[in-house]
Amino acid sequence: MSTSKELEDLVEFLHHGNTQIRQVSAEHLVGYSQTHTSLFKRNQLEPVKDLKLLVLDYAPIAKNALTVLINISHDVEILRNLANDDAFLGTLLSRITYPKEESANEIAMLLANMAKDDSMQRVLDLKRDIPAGLSTSKWAMDQLLDCFVKGAEGAYNKFANFDYLAYFFADLAKFSEGRIYLTSPQPHDSNIIxxxxxxxxxxxxxxxxxxxxxxxxxxxxxxxxxxxxxxxxxxxxxxxxxxxxxxxxxxxxxxxxxxxxxxxxxxxxxxxxxxxxxxxxxxxxxxxxxxxxxxxxxxxxxxxxxxxxxxxxxxxxxxxxxxxxxxxxxxxxxxxxxxxxxxxxxxxxxxxxxxxxxxxxxxxxxxxxxxxxxxxxxxxxxxxx
The missing domain is CATH 1.25.10 (Leucine-rich Repeat Variant)
Incomplete structure (x- = not known):
């Protein structure tokens, strides 16, 4: 597949009603995501919107969709779209804290890239439902820290080590609020720093x-x-x-x-x-x-x-x-x-x-x-x- 028209058709299939067609489309687009970023910016980023929805699709489709998003998130316009989407951020946080999420490492990579955008410091003030078995805290940052700590020994999700969250924390620490969070005792967590x-x-x-x-x-x-x-x-x-x-x-x-x-x-x-x-x-x-x-x-x-x-x-x-x-x-x-x-x-x-x-x-x-x-x-x- 090499012509521009064929690639555009392939991108259109991302929102096809047939699961197998969506899967084939996402799988083939992984390779092109490294070299054809502009392909995913057509029609006011419509392919990016489709890919964000596919994160909730069947596991193989979701993994390929996340891989594409990781590869194209170096583009400033795409990065801004991803990082400023509250609903999408909520989806990623829900998925990464799910103990059976097969794409948790890919989500950690994508979050690490999204943290390059200044808007992501809002995660520091974000509250979430408490995931049973992971954390006792309602704060998103605490839950991600618990993923990272437990992931070192594979104690939470057998599919993930969450290593790339280290880059996520590093970028949040560029902000004053992030530094204060990392260096301050947390009263809700036995005053642990x-x-x-x-x-x-x-x-x-x-x-x-x-x-x-x-x-x-x-x-x-x-x-x-x-x-x-x-x-x-x-x-x-x-x-x-x-x-x-x-x-x-x-x-x-x-x-x-x-x-x-x-x-x-x-x-x-x-x-x-x-x-x-x-x-x-x-x-x-x-x-x-x-x-x-x-x-x-x-x-x-x-x-x-x-x-x-x-x-x-x-x-x-x-x-x-x-x-x-x-x-x-x-x-x-x-x-x-x-x-x-x-x-x-x-x-x-x-x-x-x-x-x-x-x-x-x-x-x-x-x-x-x-x-x-x-x-x-x-x-x-x-x-x-």
């Missing part, structure tokens, strides 16, 4: 999960008023406002930067317990982009004097020194240098010998089966093989 549910995955086997969580953490650290909460490793911590909850974020940022190196006693004195006596087979994060993101998070946490004092007190300098020595990547080494320069500089009112040793990361656009080697890192389209 949402970021604590995400940070535990900085060493997860899934590269998608690690990368998305690293970007989420970095964006959350732009919220400077939350730095004392993020840096505190005490619970309860009387220095914090009620409910005196700390996040203990540092180990989850530092451990990916660490290998099996041993440190002399003068370096380990004061070092976080989690960062001491590591196994001899401890591996450092292999993805240099993730490493750079963690280093940038540490730089953001050193924005004010209090944060710098904490980083110095927990002996972060030897860890960064080893990272600089062991990792042969210029961007990582430059990030190490920037951080060290901040930690080693003289503070106001100090003498030189008194100093102890010492941008947004969005989510990722997702597209199926497309080469992205030449894309810029921050706007990269992630391949699904």
């Amino acid at each position: 949402p970021l604590t549910k995400l940070q535990v995955f900085t060493d997860h086997a899934s590269h998608i999960r690690r990368l998305g969580v690293a970007s989420t953490i970095k964006n959350a650290t732009f919220h400077i008023p939350a730095h004392p909460i993020l840096l505190s490793n005490l619970s309860p911590d009387p220095t914090l406002p009620p409910p005196h909850q700390g996040v203990n974020l540092l180990p989850y940022i530092l451990l990916p930067l660490m290998g099996p190196e041993e440190y002399p006693p003068e370096d380990t004195e004061g070092m976080l317990d989690e960062c001491q006596l590591l196994e001899p087979d401890k591996e450092r994060e292999k993805d240099t982009e993730i490493m750079k993101t963690h280093l940038e998070s540490l730089l953001l946490l050193s924005t004010n004097r209090e944060g710098r004092d904490v980083l110095r007190a927990v002996q972060i300098y030897p860890i960064i020194r080893e990272c600089h020595m062991q990792v042969e990547n210029e961007e990582v080494r430059e990030a190490c240098d920037r951080l060290v320069q901040v930690l080693m500089r003289k503070e106001e009112g100090e003498e030189e010998d008194e100093v102890p040793n010492a941008g947004d990361a969005g989510g990722r656009m997702v597209e199926l089966n497309q080469d992205d080697d030449e894309e810029d890192d921050d706007e990269r389209i992630v391949d699904i093989l």
